Amino acid sequence: MSPQICRFLSNLCFQLGVLSIGASIAIWWFNRGDSPEDNAHAERFGIFVGLWAPTLLIMSNRFDRFADKAEAVPGLRPEHLEENQKD
Template identity: 45%
Template sequence: MLSLLRKYGMDSDKMFGAGMASILFSVVSWAASRGLQGESLARADRWGIFVGEWAPTFFVLGVALRLEEQARPDMPEQSARRHESDRTASGVGQ
């Protein structure tokens, strides 16, 4: 599964970013629900908890991808092209 994620351009940094975004989105959802009452409040609270539970999954996938990146540094084709264009843009490849 990890190699499939890497094949489609996912890396550990993106997963860590998704985890942080999930935490931020959960806090924003909670803050936005502070003025609600009744069933709307309960629904907003459940939504905030649901989104907050994504963070550990993203962080665990981030750690697993980081270990995969270190163990197998051979990058998939898509990532290799991205890194090559980064090198060329910075003038390293010239």
């Protein structure tokens, strides 16, 4: 996996993590109903979506670290080694 792909995935995970926080609040707010069962469902589903945020933000951090240390990414060969083998 190249550093560019890791950076892209890092940015994507970060944006989705922030979006899931807003989506959690929106789900809770707009899915509320008149009955206690509807309110309970809206709360549970909002919490479920809200729990995605920490996972996505942690994945964003890890992808960013992989991009910083490109040689630490499994299957990626440093560019200077590839150039030496061509000669």
